[in-house]
Amino acid sequence: MSTPSEPPADWVPSPEYVNATNVAWLMRQAGVDTYEALQAWSSQNREAYWAIAIDRLGIRFQRPFSRVVDLSGGVESPCWLPGARMNIVETCLAAPGETIAIVYQNEAEELRTMSIGELRMLASRVALGLARRGFTPGDAIAIFMPMTAEAVAIYLGIIMAGCVVVGIADSFRPQEIAVRMRLANAKAVFTQDVSLRGGKELPLYTTILEAEAPPAIVLPARGALRSSLRQGDAGWAEFLPSAGHFDPVVREPSDPLNILFSSGTTGEPKAIPWTQTTPIKCAADAHFHQDIQPGDVLAWPTNIGWMMGPWLIFASLINRAAIGLHYGSPGGADFGRFVQNARVSMLGVIPTLVKSWRNTACMEGLDWSAIKAFSSTGECSHAGDMRWLMGLAGGRPVIEYCGGTEIGGAYITGTVARPCVAGTFNTPALGLDFMILDENRRPAENGEIFLVPPSMGLSCSLLNKDHYKEYFAGAPRGPHGEVLRRHGDQMEALPGGYCGYWRAHGRADDTMNLGGIKVSSAEIERTLRFVPELVETAAVAVSPGGGPDLLVVYAVSAPGAAPHKDELHAAMQNSLKLNLNPLFKIHDVVLVDALPRTASNKVMHRLLRDRYLSSP
Numbered sequence: 001m002s003t004p005s006e007p008p009a010d011w012v013p014s015p016e017y018v019n020a021t022n023v024a025w026l027m028r029q030a031g032v033d034t035y036e037a038l039q040a041w042s043s044q045n046r047e048a049y050w051a052i053a054i055d056r057l058g059i060r061f062q063r064p065f066s067r068v069v070d071l072s073g074g075v076e077s078p079c080w081l082p083g084a085r086m087n088i089v090e091t092c093l094a095a096p097g098e099t100i101a102i103v104y105q106n107e108a109e110e111l112r113t114m115s116i117g118e119l120r121m122l123a124s125r126v127a128l129g130l131a132r133r134g135f136t137p138g139d140a141i142a143i144f145m146p147m148t149a150e151a152v153a154i155y156l157g158i159i160m161a162g163c164v165v166v167g168i169a170d171s172f173r174p175q176e177i178a179v180r181m182r183l184a185n186a187k188a189v190f191t192q193d194v195s196l197r198g199g200k201e202l203p204l205y206t207t208i209l210e211a212e213a214p215p216a217i218v219l220p221a222r223g224a225l226r227s228s229l230r231q232g233d234a235g236w237a238e239f240l241p242s243a244g245h246f247d248p249v250v251r252e253p254s255d256p257l258n259i260l261f262s263s264g265t266t267g268e269p270k271a272i273p274w275t276q277t278t279p280i281k282c283a284a285d286a287h288f289h290q291d292i293q294p295g296d297v298l299a300w301p302t303n304i305g306w307m308m309g310p311w312l313i314f315a316s317l318i319n320r321a322a323i324g325l326h327y328g329s330p331g332g333a334d335f336g337r338f339v340q341n342a343r344v345s346m347l348g349v350i351p352t353l354v355k356s357w358r359n360t361a362c363m364e365g366l367d368w369s370a371i372k373a374f375s376s377t378g379e380c381s382h383a384g385d386m387r388w389l390m391g392l393a394g395g396r397p398v399i400e401y402c403g404g405t406e407i408g409g410a411y412i413t414g415t416v417a418r419p420c421v422a423g424t425f426n427t428p429a430l431g432l433d434f435m436i437l438d439e440n441r442r443p444a445e446n447g448e449i450f451l452v453p454p455s456m457g458l459s460c461s462l463l464n465k466d467h468y469k470e471y472f473a474g475a476p477r478g479p480h481g482e483v484l485r486r487h488g489d490q491m492e493a494l495p496g497g498y499c500g501y502w503r504a505h506g507r508a509d510d511t512m513n514l515g516g517i518k519v520s521s522a523e524i525e526r527t528l529r530f531v532p533e534l535v536e537t538a539a540v541a542v543s544p545g546g547g548p549d550l551l552v553v554y555a556v557s558a559p560g561a562a563p564h565k566d567e568l569h570a571a572m573q574n575s576l577k578l579n580l581n582p583l584f585k586i587h588d589v590v591l592v593d594a595l596p597r598t599a600s601n602k603v604m605h606r607l608l609r610d611r612y613l614s615s616p
Contacts, residue, residue, distance in 0.1 A: 003364045003597075009176035009419030010387055011397040023242070023288045023417050026052065026430075035417040035427070035498070043433040043452075050431060050456050053284040057318055062250045069454060075483050076472050078454040080253050080277045087248035088257065088279045089160045092317040093120045097295075101317065102298055103342045104325040106222075107196060107334065111341050113322075114149050119156070124246040126157025129217075129239045135187060137162025137249050140259060142181060143304050144168045144208055147325060150219055150236075152313055154190050162249030164273075165258040165317065169305030169517075170195060171583050173212035181213055183271040183464050184259045192219045193226045198329055201226075238343045253277045259463065260307055262405040263511050263520035270404050270470070271463035279314035281408040281457025286315035289413045290346050290375055292400050299324030299339060300348030300375075306517070307405040308348065308377065321345075331356055336363040343370040345391075345518055348401075350378040350516035352548045354385045368393040373416065377401040378516025380504045382547035383423030390422065400425045402489065402504055404518075406471075408457025412491070412502060424433040424548070425502040431455055435484065436491055446492040448508040450475060450484040458485070499610050510605045512541030512549045514584050521605055527580040528553065531571045533561040538595050540609045542587075550587035552612055556594060565589055588612075 010333075018024055023035065029052055030041045042049040047068040054068075065084035073079065095101075097117030105111045114122075135141065141158045143165060145151050158165045166184040168177055181189070191208050194201040205218050209230060218229060219236040251257075256273035263269055286292040293395065298316045302308040318321045326338040330353060339347055347368075354376070357363045371393035374384065386398045397420035403410035410429045418426045428434060432455040438444035451458070461467050475486045490505040506512070510521040524539035535556045541549035553572060557563055563571075569589045576584045590612065596604040 008421070010422045011395055012452040013397075013416055018417050021291050021416055022056075022293070023291065023415055025056075027417075028289060035415055039430060039477065042430040043428070046431055046455065050280075050284075054280060054285070054429070057279060057280065057283050057287065058091065058094060059086070059088075059318075060094060061086045065253070069456075071454065075103070075453045076468060076485075076562075077460060078458075080456055082253075084253050086249045086253060086276055087160065087162070087251055088276050088314070088318075089123065089156050089248050092279075092314065093123070095317075095320045099320065100322045102152060102323045102325060104149045105327065105342070107199075107328040111338070112149075116298075119149075119153055121243075122150070122153035123156040123160055125241050125244060126154050127161035127248075128241045128244045130158065130161045130163060131246070132241065133188075133239075135161065135163055137251070138164065138255075139188075140164045140166050140184045140186045141611055142166035142168055142184070142186040142213070144170055144177065144189055144213075145190075145204060145304075146170055146195050146327060147303050147309055148327060149325060150191075152323060152325075153312070155304055155313060159257045160246060160248045162251060164256050165304070165310075165311065167258060167260050167303075167305040169303045169581075170204060170221055171303075171581050173577075173579055173581065174207055175579055176581070177208060177211035180261055180271075181211065183261075183269070186214055188215045188217065189213050190217045190219070192221050194221045196221050196327065198602040205229075214605040245380045251276055254460070258310055259407045260305075260310070262307075263518050263523060269466065269523070270406070270465055272459050273463065274310065274408060275460075275462055278408040278457050279310075279318060281455070282311045282314040283318035284431070284456075285401075285409040285413065285429060286311075287319055289375060289401070289410070289415055289427075290315070290417050292316070292319040292321050292346060294320040296321035296345040296372075297324045297342055297370075298322070298346045298348070299326070299342065299344045301326070301330035301335070301350075301353065302348070307408075311409065327443060331362075332360075333362045333366075336366045336368075339368060339371075340366045344368075345370055345372045346375060348375045348377065349387065349389065350548075351376060351381045351385060351517045352379060354389050354504065355382065355548065358385055358388050358456055363392055366392070369495070371396050373397050373399055375399040375401050377403075377410075378518075379548040380506055380543055380546060381423040381511045381547075383421075385547070386422040392422075398422060400504075403429070404487070407451075407455075407461075408511070411451055411455075411487070419502075421498070421501055423503065424498070425504070428499065429455075434487075434560050435478055435482075436493060437476060443479060445495065446505075447490070449487045449489040450478075450493050451481055451487050452478065453485050506541060506549060512539075512551070514541070514549055517581065517583060519584065523580065524551070524553070524576070524584070528533055528555075528566060528572050528575055530575045530579060531568070533558050533563045533568070536595060537572075538603050538605060538608055540605050540612065542609055542612050544613060551584060552588045552590065552608075554590045554592050554595060554608055556592060563591075566593060
């Protein structure tokens with residue numbers, strides 16, 4: 001691969017800086033002189049790349065693997081690390097006991113820390129508690145609570161016990177919680193009585209009761225539990241053994257450890273198992289792309305129900321860095337002071353959050369000098385917002401990071417070995433490659449992304465759908481006959497002086513990212529059926545001028561009904577709040593007589609998007 005010409009950059013690394021990075025170490029191992037040659041090498045020699053990454057990260061095995069990947073079943077069904085036996089928690093907790101594992105802060109309380117030794121003990125107690133209550137390896141155990149130090153220990157304890165975490169974001173409403181519990185066959189759930197945000201108490205335990213959830217273990221948000229418990233449920237103090245050691249249950253690399261959910265285009269979310277090997281993808285991406293070093297502090301406002309929650313756990317602990325957790329809202333100065341006082345070195349964001357910080361100027365005047373890099377995911381970035389963000393830390397780079405739950409990390413991202421151009425990606429993820437195809441399925445500079453498998457981290461199964469049909473059936477072949485995997489993002493390869501840089505343009509299918517949360521048009525439309533006076537709706541995402549998605553709803557009213565647009569907007573917003581997710585905000589409502597359809601009667605969402613963007 002020839003070295004591309006470099007564009008006008010917002011941040012340029014010095015040779016001395018690059019030489020000290022993890023990716024420079026990898027370049028020396030691969031015997032290449034440029035980052036571009038390294039990326040090509042990692043894509044063409046995937047077994048070698050993953051073997052080096054596994055060794056570099058210190059992944060522990062009870063029994064070693066015979067080879068990195070067996071492709072006898074085809075690249076659509078790779079077998080990673082055949083012959084190995086492992087439990088990834090052993091690697092997560094391998095640092096010396098006094099190493100700081102978590103830096104955390106409750107609202108209006110002092111900064112606190114938890115060491116690796118303390119985290120190991122608490123996770124062991126969770127695993128013991130599960131075993132004593134009769135749960136066995138393979139059982140699915142849900143977590144529906146904020147991302148706290150205890151939640152991290154619960155997450156690791158469930159995996160330590162050989163069980164499978166079911167991640168459910170604590171913003172979901174009872175109907176959606178029930179769907180996810182059913183799909184994963186959850187046998188129990190960890191939750192809190194309430195969630196404390198901005199001085200308000202938001203109910204969690206009563207929410208899972210409305211969802212008719214399985215037996216619950218309930219933690220108090222502060223002090224004593226705020227309500228009596230349902231028969232069969234247990235308080236945290238009752239569940240947790242006082243002490244004890246637990247040896248992690250040995251698993252096969254392909255055994256699931258986490259079930260996460262991503263929107264499908266038919267309304268029911270895809271239930272995606274992460275396996276014992278997915279954390280290696282998380283940690284390798286962080287090591288080489290975000291350049292995470294031992295002793296760093298990683299903060300990313302997220303939740304265990306979204307992939308970035310587990311990603312943060314594995315990316316931090318496997319790299320012997322600390323997890324930074326702020327229990328309050330990330331939208332104000334309290335969060336900024338946490339970043340300052342915790343000495344966060346890598347701060348993860350979503351573009352909507354950055355735009356809010358910029359509009360309110362709430363992060364001005366803080367000392368973010370410990371930050372070495374930002375990372376942004378979940379939505380398309382606005383270049384101006386990202387330049388403003390860089391300025392908060394003296395011009396530090398933003399590593400754009402785009403992938404998905406079914407990837408376990410990114411397929412396209414950034415590297416600190418190349419200049420940073422705000423709002424763009426500057427490399428495919430190491431160990432992976434992709435193609436951009438136009439509507440005629442030909443290679444193009446602007447079009448739909450198709451991945452070139454295999455890669456560690458890519459899903460190999462779904463609980464509730466046919467994995468092959470979802471990702472491979474009907475997908476085109478590459479120009480040299482390569483098997484391609486469908487993904488659905490719209491991406492543009494920048495021309496001229498920006499060669500080797502890419503810009504995201506949202507989704508090519510009927511899914512969208514709202515505030516960093518992936519949701520399908522079908523899920524929105526299914527929820528809006530509760531609104532009276534409507535015959536049907538079509539939900540689309542638009543991004544006028546670039547940046548995060550905005551939700552626009554086209555609505556067809558019932559015959560004889562004449563709803564006022566503002567009243568309809570309020571009714572639909574309330575339906576989303578009560579029945580799906582209160583974080584989803586409707587930007588605009590457009591009343592129409594009918595929705596455009598194909599000959600097979602499918603709503604033409606792309607036409608509606610184009611129509612909205614072209615309207616005056």
